[in-house]
Structure formats: structure tokens, C-alpha cells
Amino acid sequence: MSAAEDLADDLAGRRTQRARRAGLLEMFIGGRWTSSGEQVDVRSPYDGRVVGRVPLAGSSDVERAIASAVRGTAVMRDLPAHERSAILKRTGERLMERLDAIADLLSREVGKTIREARAEVQRSAGLFSWAAEEAKRLSGETIPFDAAPGAEDRIGFFLRVPVGVVAAITPFNVPLALAAHKLAPALAAGNSVLFKPTTATPLADLELVRALVDAGLPPDAINAVTGRGSTVGDAIVSAPQVRMITFTGSREVGRSLTSRAGFKKLTMELGGNAPCVVRPSADVSRAAGAIVRGGYAIAGQNCISVQRVLAHSAVYAPLIDEVADRVKKLRSGDPLDEATDMGPVINGAEAERIEEWIQEAVGKGARLVTGGHREGTLVEPTVLADVPLDCRVSTEELFGPVVAFYRVDDLEEIVRIANGVDYGLQSGIFTQDVDEAFWLARRLDAGGVWINDVSTFRVDFMPYGGMKGSGYGREGVRFAMEEMTEIKVIAWRLRAPQM
Numbered sequence: 001m002s003a004a005e006d007l008a009d010d011l012a013g014r015r016t017q018r019a020r021r022a023g024l025l026e027m028f029i030g031g032r033w034t035s036s037g038e039q040v041d042v043r044s045p046y047d048g049r050v051v052g053r054v055p056l057a058g059s060s061d062v063e064r065a066i067a068s069a070v071r072g073t074a075v076m077r078d079l080p081a082h083e084r085s086a087i088l089k090r091t092g093e094r095l096m097e098r099l100d101a102i103a104d105l106l107s108r109e110v111g112k113t114i115r116e117a118r119a120e121v122q123r124s125a126g127l128f129s130w131a132a133e134e135a136k137r138l139s140g141e142t143i144p145f146d147a148a149p150g151a152e153d154r155i156g157f158f159l160r161v162p163v164g165v166v167a168a169i170t171p172f173n174v175p176l177a178l179a180a181h182k183l184a185p186a187l188a189a190g191n192s193v194l195f196k197p198t199t200a201t202p203l204a205d206l207e208l209v210r211a212l213v214d215a216g217l218p219p220d221a222i223n224a225v226t227g228r229g230s231t232v233g234d235a236i237v238s239a240p241q242v243r244m245i246t247f248t249g250s251r252e253v254g255r256s257l258t259s260r261a262g263f264k265k266l267t268m269e270l271g272g273n274a275p276c277v278v279r280p281s282a283d284v285s286r287a288a289g290a291i292v293r294g295g296y297a298i299a300g301q302n303c304i305s306v307q308r309v310l311a312h313s314a315v316y317a318p319l320i321d322e323v324a325d326r327v328k329k330l331r332s333g334d335p336l337d338e339a340t341d342m343g344p345v346i347n348g349a350e351a352e353r354i355e356e357w358i359q360e361a362v363g364k365g366a367r368l369v370t371g372g373h374r375e376g377t378l379v380e381p382t383v384l385a386d387v388p389l390d391c392r393v394s395t396e397e398l399f400g401p402v403v404a405f406y407r408v409d410d411l412e413e414i415v416r417i418a419n420g421v422d423y424g425l426q427s428g429i430f431t432q433d434v435d436e437a438f439w440l441a442r443r444l445d446a447g448g449v450w451i452n453d454v455s456t457f458r459v460d461f462m463p464y465g466g467m468k469g470s471g472y473g474r475e476g477v478r479f480a481m482e483e484m485t486e487i488k489v490i491a492w493r494l495r496a497p498q499m
Helices: 003-021 057-076 081-097 099-110 114-135 175-188 205-212 229-238 251-261 284-300 313-328 347-362 412-419 434-443 477-483
Strands: 027-029 032-034 040-041 050-055 141-143 152-161 165-169 192-196 222-224 241-250 265-269 274-279 305-313 367-370 383-386 402-405 427-430 447-453 487-495
Touching: 027 205, 050 099, 050 205, 057 152, 057 192, 057 222, 057 229, 057 447, 081 099, 081 114, 081 152, 081 175, 081 205, 099 114, 099 205, 114 175, 165 175, 165 229, 165 347, 165 367, 175 192, 175 477, 175 487, 192 229, 192 367, 205 222, 222 229, 222 251, 229 241, 229 251, 229 447, 241 251, 241 383, 241 477, 251 265, 251 383, 265 477, 274 284, 274 412, 284 305, 284 313, 284 402, 313 367, 313 383, 313 402, 347 367, 347 383, 347 402, 412 434, 477 487
Parallel strands: 165 192, 165 241, 192 222, 241 265, 274 305, 274 427, 305 402, 383 402, 427 447
Antiparallel strands: 027 032, 027 222, 040 050, 141 152, 152 487, 367 383
């Protein structure tokens, strides 16, 4: 490195330290932490206080990030698997070293409880540990060419090779873990990453980028650009240098994104409206506990949150009573308070929308069992019973702390109602009848069906993704790596040796 480059790095480091003291978390472009002229405050959804600030990137920032990511593909392609693995392992360790500080950021910017935030940091660190292992297991297989007449003189195999530049676009609700679900497998597979966190909750994500850099990731292998979707997101999505887009967000944004992406690989996780079926043989108390855990975590802002409960008449009333009793005991409020069970939703507009959907359901005949009101961004955990099928609570993704109950006895009717929405991410079934369980599981339109559990169950190495309007492609470290690689066949034509 030249003296001029040393001086530039020193000045950049000093500027970064000053920016962090002022509450500004910079972007990472071309191997340097950098800012821009315009910035935006990141505010707590609970009390509106400024948690931090991030730059609003312009078109020139995006162009520099894309050029850097292209350079990074050559570096990552030649980086041995054991080195990629070591970097990812160290990244997980860095996250755990900073657990409390990052969890505090997460709780403040998202509004999730501090307990939920700590669990998310731990989960994200675990994802990098999984990816570190899978980086050493990425392989192809031999091809039996002699199974085809005329190809007896060939021997060969296929490899999985990185796609190149992977653009990762993430949402507000589980920002750190969903970023880890995209960045860790992309890097494990030997790609470079162009990362755009949501402007609503980018702070913990930028700390993740810092952990990667501190762990020794080559500078051009990761670029993180903050800013508005209309400026940053559109430019990234349409860039021909980007080979793959992995996106988690709303169905509407996902559909718009796919229409602009052009000739790219896509993995889309676009939300859900998860059903939970409870049959006469079910353990009601077990089902009620799971429904409350699955329906109100992160204030219901989870694409696999329990939204609809289709319960048999024999268990309908006692199940609602027990769920309501448990919900009434949930403590809402300051997410940094260790005793808080549920924090706010992400902003006032979303809180008003959720309240409006509750009122629509009640106006059409639903019974309000408990909750239903809001104070600012704090929406009461709500239980609705006897919900009509033609209201938005029944048909759309609610993304709030509301669980709706439906009395449904007939198995065919359960399938019709459960599948009667344009989502198919995950589902739950509570029953002790094995034949009934598998009959339903085979007929529910969902990427995952959990028997005697709710839709929110997920382990990070399993294949995860949806059907219909819930998107396509699969996450889960090994399965994401398969999405983020391409198959290359290498074969050798042999000649008979001279005797």
C-alpha cells in the first residue's frame, strides 16, 4: 500500500469514528465506510426518539457499490472454502461478543422486546456458524456418462460454482437474522454481496457488516448501501451486473421487483396468512400456549405468525377461552423493559391499519374477545372469534398482534378455507390422529406444515419458503447455497491407450 493510500485510510478511519460519535452509521462501499450529503434519522417506534442516523445513498453511491461487488466476485471465487469458513465462523463470534450492544440497537429500532432482540442476535450468530460448516461441504457429484449409448468414452462430474453478485434486500421485522439468512450462504458459496437493508431498521444490519469486515472478509466481497427503495433498490434490482436477487418483504413489493429484475435468479419470500388447525383430539392447553407464542411475538409482525385458527366445535370455546386468558396476561409497553412481553408495531400508519382491519371484522360480525384498541403504536394483543371469511383479517396478511378464530368441523372445509388465500408459507395442525394429520398435511398449500405445533416454528438449516403468493425459492443455509450457485459440468473424453 502506498503512502497516499495509508493516509486516505487513516483519514477515513478518523471520519468514521467522528460519525459514530455523532450517531451516524455509515455505508460500506468499495472497502471503506462512507457517508453522503443527505441522511435520515432512524426512530424508535415506541417513543419516537432518534436511535441513529444513516446516509441516503445517491445513484453514484450505488454505481460504486456495484463496481466493487463485481470486483469482489473474482476475489471470492478464488478464496478457498476453508478461508471462507473461517471468516464466517469469526463473524458469528464477533456478533456474540457484541450481543448486548446489537440487541439494544435491535430493540430500539424495531420495537421488539429486548428478550426477542437478544435471541435474534444469538440466532444470527448461529446462522454464520452453520454457513461456516456448509462452506466446506459445497460439492457436486460424478456423472455416469456410460449410461448413455455413445458416451462410454467419457468420464466427468459437475461442480457448484458461485453465481457472482448476489443482491440481498431485507425487511424491518427480523432485520439481523434475515440479513444473516442471505449474506451467510451467499458468502459461503463464494459470491460477493450487494446488501440493501430497509431504511426503517438498518442499524443492526450495519453492525453485521462491521462484524464481517472485522472477521477478515475481503473488502469488495460486501457492499452495504442504505437509502430509499426508489433510488437504491430500483438501481440494484435493474443492474445487469447483479446475477441474483434474494428478497424478503411484502407480496406487492416482491411482484414489482420481479417485473423489473430482468434476466436474474430470484428468491422471493413474500409473507403469509398462516392457518392453525385444531382438531377434537388436540391437547387444548398445548395448542393455546403455542398459538399465543406464535401469534404475538414481535407484535405479530412475522410472515409466519399465527393469523387464523380453524378449530373444531368440540374444542372451539375452551380453546378461545384459554387463549384469551393467556393473552390478557401479556404485558405490552417499553421494549427495553425486561418484563415486557410485546412491544409496538413499526409505525403509526401500521398501527392505524391494524386497528381498521379489526374494526372491519367486528363490523361484519366478528366477536371481539379481548383487545382491539391501540395507543399510538401499541396495539393491544387481540383475539377475534366467529370471523367472517370476506374481511381482510381473513384474506390478507395482517402483520399485527391479532389472532382470528373460525369454527370449522369438516376436513374438506378446513382445506378449502386454509387454502383459500393467496399465501402458502407455513401451517400448523394440532391432532392426536396420525391419519388425520397426514391427510391434512398433504393437502395444505404451504412450504412447511407442523403437526402439533404452530406455523412459527423454524430451524435455520431447514428448507424454508412458500407457495403461491408467498414466493418461491428456498432459504436455510444449504438450500440457499444451492439457489446461489450454478451447476458446471466438466467431462473428459478418453481414448483407448496404445497397447
